[in-house]
Structures are given as structure tokens and as C-alpha cells.
Amino acid sequence: MQQVLALLGSPRKLGNSELIAKEISRHIPESHRLLLIRLPQMEIRPCRACYTCLFDTCPQQDDFLGILEALIESDALILVAPTYLLSANASVKKLVDRGLSFYPYFEQLWGKPAVAVAVAGIPGMEGFTKLCLESAVRLMGGQLKASEVVYGALPGEVFMNHENRQVAKTLARALFGPSPDLQEIPWRCPACGGDTFRFLSPDQVRCMTCSSPGKAQISEGRISFAVHPPEDHFFLTLEGARRHLDWLRGMKQRFLQKKKELKAICLDYRKEGKWLQGRMNEENRRVTGAESIKEDSP
Ligand SMILES: Cc1cc2nc3c(=O)[nH]c(=O)nc-3n(C[C@H](O)[C@H](O)[C@H](O)COP(=O)(O)O)c2cc1C
Known part of the structure; x- marks a missing residue:
């Protein structure tokens, strides 16, 4: 069953x-x-x-x-x-x-x-x-x-x-x-069947379901999409998904290699702004009458 x-x-x-x-x-x-x-x-x-x-x-x-x-x-x-x-x-x-x-x-x-x-x-x-x-x-x-x-x-x-x-x-x-049959309906993404596209230019599109780029074309008043998924698209095949997992795992190594450089970029922004915290506090009621968020203590 x-x-x-x-x-x-x-x-x-x-x-x-x-x-x-x-x-x-x-x-x-x-x-x-x-x-x-x-x-x-x-x-x-x-x-x-x-x-x-x-x-x-x-x-x-x-x-x-x-x-x-x-x-x-x-x-x-x-x-x-x-x-x-x-x-x-x-x-x-x-x-x-x-x-x-x-x-x-x-x-x-x-x-x-x-x-x-x-x-x-x-x-x-x-x-x-x-x-x-x-x-x-x-x-x-x-x-x-x-x-x-x-x-x-x-x-x-x-x-x-x-x-x-x-x-x-x-x-x-x-x-x-x-x-x-994904090819059957021309106004859907031929790679995944999705029907939501983002227009990157008047004729360039990207399928919002599988992220494949392609072209919108109009013939005899009807729209269709010619989409070209990248070869190892990680959404479309198990092999692609496996490769994506390897790529993701490789991020750890890349992070360790660039750690110093990345840290320097991030630390430059450390002191800006005042953080508000989500802790509820009776004394802090302001606009809505609800308990509002309060400023983080230094
Ligand atoms: C907080 C909230 C936001 C909602 N927003 C929308 C909306 O943006 N568009 C819409 O058509 N219906 C909206 N609805 C209506 C629900 O989608 C609708 O009542 C649906 O039948 C709820 O399904 P359920 O009975 O499985 O919970 C909203 C409902 C709630 C409670």
C-alpha cells in the first residue's frame, strides 16, 4: 500500500x-x-x-x-x-x-x-x-x-x-x-513546467520555478518560451542536485581560505546603528499600546 x-x-x-x-x-x-x-x-x-x-x-x-x-x-x-x-x-x-x-x-x-x-x-x-x-x-x-x-x-x-x-x-x-509533457504547453517553462517568469529585458526571461534563463517569443499573437537550463542545473536532475551538494560542501573550504579577507570586510560595519531587541517590556509601550521592542543595552 x-x-x-x-x-x-x-x-x-x-x-x-x-x-x-x-x-x-x-x-x-x-x-x-x-x-x-x-x-x-x-x-x-x-x-x-x-x-x-x-x-x-x-x-x-x-x-x-x-x-x-x-x-x-x-x-x-x-x-x-x-x-x-x-x-x-x-x-x-x-x-x-x-x-x-x-x-x-x-x-x-x-x-x-x-x-x-x-x-x-x-x-x-x-x-x-x-x-x-x-x-x-x-x-x-x-x-x-x-x-x-x-x-x-x-x-x-x-x-x-x-x-x-x-x-x-x-x-x-x-x-x-x-x-x-512539458513541451506540450508553449506558455509554460519547457524545462520544468512553471508558469511564472521574470522579464529581464523585453525578450529575456527567467523561469521563477527552476531559474532557467530563456527567451520569450511571440508568434501569431501567441507567446512561448525557449528556455535553456544550464547543463548541471541543480533543480532538474538528481546528478545536478548531487553536484550542488558538493559545491555547497566546498563552501566551507572556500570560507576558510578567505576568512581573513571576509572578516576585514564585515568588521568595518560592526559599530554602525543601534540595535532594537524583540524582548517584550511593559514600560516600553509606545504607539500601538502593545508591548514594543526596546533598544539593545550597550
Ligand atoms: C492573514 C490572512 C491573510 C490572507 N490573505 C489573503 C490574500 O492575500 N489573498 C487571498 O485571496 N486570500 C487571503 N486570505 C484568505 C485565505 O487564503 C482563505 O480564507 C483560505 O480559504 C484559507 O484557507 P484555509 O481554510 O485552508 O485556512 C487571507 C487570510 C488570512 C487569515
């Missing part, structure tokens, strides 16, 4: 994200067990940029490694998150920020099938939530089979629109189905 992991970026119990994930699960044709993780409930501490995870396990004692284990042990992933202020709920980014820890496990994670759903309350106001989720899947080594945006604000509202049940069904079938 397959194991499907649903990572939910919503704090709401029985909210739209949870319902969508469960509706997808109901329609997955393959026999499977559904495991769910509500990311905002998990303790995922900020990455400390120590790079220990590239050589050993992350030293932070929180829920991250448990989530990573669940991901490794699962056969497929459903990632669903609500839009918060035009982006995915921050719990998704908190997970992804710890993502250097994924690299040493890419042999187990690579190519895991995944579908992603961005939920937004206001039609058209999903911002870059879908992009965030697609990137998250890629950064976890997953193979994105399909992704969608659905609208609904109140808990459950997403299924007041019957079409969204159909969306869930389509995603369910896609999860263990064949890989999408």
Missing part, C-alpha cells in the same frame, strides 16, 4: 486546505494510507545558517527532522496552503528555509510524485502562492505532477463551487499518473 503525505500550510482545522487534501486522497485510484501534518502547529525553528546539515544532522531540536522523516517514508506528497497576504502561509517557507537538510537525503527524496494546491479567498488574489508551493515541491526533490489555484474564503467554501471537487479529482489521478 502506498503512503501519501499531506503537508498543510493552514492553521485552520477542517479549513479549505485540509478539505482539498482529503478530497484529493479520496480520489487517488491507488490504494494508499493518508498521513497529514499541519505545518503551522509544528515547531520549525529558523535556519541558523551554520551549514552543519550539509555534513551531519541539523543540530536544532524541533519538529523539522520528524517532518523530513515522514517525507522520506512517504511515496507521494500533497502540498496545500492558503494564501496569506499574496503568498503561501509562512509555515511553508519555514519548512523550506531548512531545506539544505533535504540535500543529503535526495537519493530517497528525488522524484517523489507531488501535487500542490494554492487556496485563496479572493479570486485573482493568490499572488505568488502557487509559485511558492511549486518551488517547495522542487526544493524537496519532488516531481510536480500538477498544481492548481482554488478559491474559497470561509472554511468549507471551496467546495461550494463544485468545479473544485473536479480539480481535486484531476489532481488525484495525476499524482501517481504519467509525468506531464
Whole structure:
């Protein structure tokens, strides 16, 4: 029996994200067990940029490694998150920020099938939530089979629109189905299937999902993208990801070589400005009436 992991970026119990994930699960044709993780409930501490995870396990004692284990042990992933202020709920980014820890496990994670759903309350106001989720899947080594945006604000509202049940069904079938033909849709990135591009000039673009550079071209009023991923692109092949891990590990050596020079640059900025601290302090109430941050003591 397959194991499907649903990572939910919503704090709401029985909210739209949870319902969508469960509706997808109901329609997955393959026999499977559904495991769910509500990311905002998990303790995922900020990455400390120590790079220990590239050589050993992350030293932070929180829920991250448990989530990573669940991901490794699962056969497929459903990632669903609500839009918060035009982006995915921050719990998704908190997970992804710890993502250097994924690299040493890419042999187990690579190519895991995944579908992603961005939920937004206001039609058209999903911002870059879908992009965030697609990137998250890629950064976890997953193979994105399909992704969608659905609208609904109140808990459950997403299924007041019957079409969204159909969306869930389509995603369910896609999860263990064949890989999408990336060349089929000309207005998507032919390297990764992404549909968000940054224009670097009137015709030069970069895919915001896989970072491949390319050209936008218009023929007979239709736009298409000719993208040329770098040869050892670390998002597109496991071999590229392995090479990127080696490159990242090599940073330690490069740092040691240039340590003196780097230190001199940094220390030049040591004394500027006054730091404010996030410590809450009753005496310090100012504008909002809330306990405000205070100045760092020298
Ligand atoms: C703090 C906050 C910010 C939100 N920002 C947006 C937004 O920028 N665009 C949007 O369309 N919906 C926004 N919403 C609405 C949610 O995306 C919507 O209610 C969604 O259905 C919540 O999914 P859930 O039930 O899975 O939590 C916001 C909701 C909250 C609580």
C-alpha cells in the first residue's frame, strides 16, 4: 500500500486546505494510507545558517527532522496552503528555509510524485502562492505532477463551487499518473513546467520555478518560451542536485581560505546603528499600546 503525505500550510482545522487534501486522497485510484501534518502547529525553528546539515544532522531540536522523516517514508506528497497576504502561509517557507537538510537525503527524496494546491479567498488574489508551493515541491526533490489555484474564503467554501471537487479529482489521478509533457504547453517553462517568469529585458526571461534563463517569443499573437537550463542545473536532475551538494560542501573550504579577507570586510560595519531587541517590556509601550521592542543595552 502506498503512503501519501499531506503537508498543510493552514492553521485552520477542517479549513479549505485540509478539505482539498482529503478530497484529493479520496480520489487517488491507488490504494494508499493518508498521513497529514499541519505545518503551522509544528515547531520549525529558523535556519541558523551554520551549514552543519550539509555534513551531519541539523543540530536544532524541533519538529523539522520528524517532518523530513515522514517525507522520506512517504511515496507521494500533497502540498496545500492558503494564501496569506499574496503568498503561501509562512509555515511553508519555514519548512523550506531548512531545506539544505533535504540535500543529503535526495537519493530517497528525488522524484517523489507531488501535487500542490494554492487556496485563496479572493479570486485573482493568490499572488505568488502557487509559485511558492511549486518551488517547495522542487526544493524537496519532488516531481510536480500538477498544481492548481482554488478559491474559497470561509472554511468549507471551496467546495461550494463544485468545479473544485473536479480539480481535486484531476489532481488525484495525476499524482501517481504519467509525468506531464512539458513541451506540450508553449506558455509554460519547457524545462520544468512553471508558469511564472521574470522579464529581464523585453525578450529575456527567467523561469521563477527552476531559474532557467530563456527567451520569450511571440508568434501569431501567441507567446512561448525557449528556455535553456544550464547543463548541471541543480533543480532538474538528481546528478545536478548531487553536484550542488558538493559545491555547497566546498563552501566551507572556500570560507576558510578567505576568512581573513571576509572578516576585514564585515568588521568595518560592526559599530554602525543601534540595535532594537524583540524582548517584550511593559514600560516600553509606545504607539500601538502593545508591548514594543526596546533598544539593545550597550
Ligand atoms: C492573514 C490572512 C491573510 C490572507 N490573505 C489573503 C490574500 O492575500 N489573498 C487571498 O485571496 N486570500 C487571503 N486570505 C484568505 C485565505 O487564503 C482563505 O480564507 C483560505 O480559504 C484559507 O484557507 P484555509 O481554510 O485552508 O485556512 C487571507 C487570510 C488570512 C487569515
